[in-house]
Amino acid sequence: MNHQHSPATVSPFRQPRAVWAVAFACVVSFMGIGLVDPILPALSAKLHATPSQVSLLFTSYLLVTAVAMLLTNMVSSRIGPKRTLIAGLVLIVIFAGLAGTSDTIGGIVGFRAGWGLGNALFIATSLAVIVASASGGFGGAIILYETALGIGIAVGPLLGGTLGGISWRGPFYGVSVLMFIALIATITLVPKTPKPAERTSLVAPIAALRHRGLLIMSLTAVFYNWGFFTMLGYAPYPMHLSEHRLGLVFTGWGLLVAVFSVAVAPRLQRRFGTAKTLYANLFLLAVVMAVIGAYTDSATTVIVAVIVCGAFIGINNTLTTQAVMTVAPVPRPVASASYGFVRFIGGGLAPFVAGKLAEHFNIHVPFYAGAAAFLIAIAVLATGHRILTDAEAPAEEATGPAHAVAEIVTVGRTGEANDQAPIVVAVDAGPAAAAVTAAAADLAERLHAPVDLLHVHEIAVVGDEAVDRESYEQARDRVRAHLDALAARGVPAAGHILRSVADHGHAGSVIARHAEAVGARLIAIGRPSHGGIAHMLDGSAGERLIAEAGCRVLVVPPDAEGAQDHEGRQRIGANG
Structure with a gap:
C-alpha cells in the first residue's frame, strides 16, 4: 500500500491560516473537558449548592451533547461543515458568557446545556474542516489535530485553576472570549466547504444500533463513561485543594490523557490487539477507582490516583472509538453519531448519581460504583469479543463473516x-x-x-x-x-x-x-x-x-x- 500522506519535505505545521484558526478553536474546545474541575468545590461553597447540584454542570452539558449527536451530522450534511462550525462557535460564545453572568447554580446548569449543543456542532465538524483545508496532507492534518487535542486537554485545567483563583466566573468568561476570537478567525479565514454528497437522516444513528457490534461497543462506552465522569466530576471534593492546585492536578491528568491517547494506545493495540488491551485497561481503571474509594480520606492518594487515571483514559478513548469504527457496518458519520449519543448518556448521569450516593451513604460509595461500572464494561465488551477479534485477526484466524x-x-x-x-x-x-x-x-x-x-x-x-x-x-x-x-x-x-x-x-x-x-x-x-x-x-x-x-x-x-x-x-x- 502507498502510505504517502504528503511529500517528505512538507512539515505538518506549515499550514494555511484557515487551518490554524480552526486548530486554535479546537484547543479552546478541548480545554472545556477539564476547565470546570478546579472550580467545582468553589461553586459548591459560594453558591450554597450541594455537590450533586454542582455536578449537574456535567449532566446538562453531556446529556444535551448526547441528543445533539443525533442532529449534528444531519445539520452538517444540509448546511455544510463551515456553517455548522460557525453555529457551534456562536452558541459556545453566547452560553459560556451567560454562565459567567449567572448568580445561581440552576442558571449555570441551564447555560451549560446550550454550551453542550454548541460544542457538539463544533466537534462534529472541526476535524473534517482541518483535514479538508490542510496543505500538509492528511497525515499533517491529523498530527495538527492531535497537537490541539494534547494542548487543550493539558492546558484547560491549568487555565481553569488560574482564572478560577481570581473568580469562579473567570473560566466561563475566558472560554467565551477565546472562542469569540476563534469565531472571527473562522469566519474570515476558513473558505466555504462543500456539502456532503449524501444527506444524513435523523433516524439513521438510532437505526444503526440494530447492528450488534456497534450496539455492544456503545454500551461498553456507557459504563466506561460512567466510571470516567464519576472520577472527573466528584474526585475534586476529597482533595481539599485550592483552585490553583486543583488546576495543576488535572493538568497532570490531562497530559497523560493526551500522550497515552496519541502515542501509546496505537502501540498497545498493535502489540496486544484491541480487545485484550481494552480488557486490561478497564480492569486497571476499576482498580484505580477502588483505590480512590478506599482512601478518600488521603488527599495524596486521591491526587496520585486521578493523575494515573489519565493514562488509562487516554488509551481507552482512542481504542474504543477505533473499535467502533472497525466493527460498525455503517458510514462513519452515522456510526460516530450513534456511538456518541449512547456513550454521553452514561457520562451525563454519572456525576449527579455520584453526588446523590455520597449524600445518602458516604463519600466512598460513588467511587466504588465507578469501579463497578468499569467491571460491567468488561462484561459487556466480552459479549462482542468474537466480533472485535475477527475484525483484527489474520485471515486464517478469523471465524466470523x-x-x-x-x-x-x-x-x-x-x-x-x-x-x-x-x-x-x-x-x-x-x-x-x-x-x-x-x-x-x-x-x-x-x-x-x-x-x-x-x-x-x-x-x-x-x-x-x-x-x-x-x-x-x-x-x-x-x-x-x-x-x-x-x-x-x-x-x-x-x-x-x-x-x-x-x-x-x-x-x-x-x-x-x-x-x-x-x-x-x-x-x-x-x-x-x-x-x-x-x-x-x-x-x-x-x-x-x-x-x-x-x-x-x-x-x-x-x-x-x-x-x-x-x-x-x-x-x-x-x-x-
Missing part, C-alpha cells in the same frame, strides 16, 4: 481476465500511487497476469473522534483513474474499495487477507515516505502487510526505481 472485517466494493473491471494468479496492487491517495500502478502493469505484461487493484478507504481516529481519510466518491474516482491507466496498456484489471478500516496499520492486514482470498501471486505497494513524528504516531501498513502476506510483496518507491522484493511468511506454490 467477512463483512465483519471490511466491506469490499467492486468499482469496475477492464479487459478479459485469464486463469493466471492476479497481481494485487494496493494504493491510496498519495503521489506515489501512479508509480505503484505502473510498476504492477509492467509485471502484469511480462507475466500475462491480471491486476486486482485495491484501494483501502481508511478512517483516522484521534482521541474519541474519527474522520474519513477521503470521501467515498473520491476513493471511487481514484480507483477508476487507475483502471483507465491499466486499460490503456491492455492489462485486464478489477478495481475494489475496502471500506470500514479504522487503523492505518490495520490496513496492511486487510490487504493481506484480500490477497489470500484471490490467490495473489504478488502484492505491489508504495514505500512509506513519512518519518519522524508522523511515523511514530502512525501504524505502518507496509510492515503489517509484509509480516502477514502469504506471497511476495513488491515495495515501489515514488520514483519507481530500486523497488524491493519481500518474501511473505510462506510461499504459495507456483504463485510464490
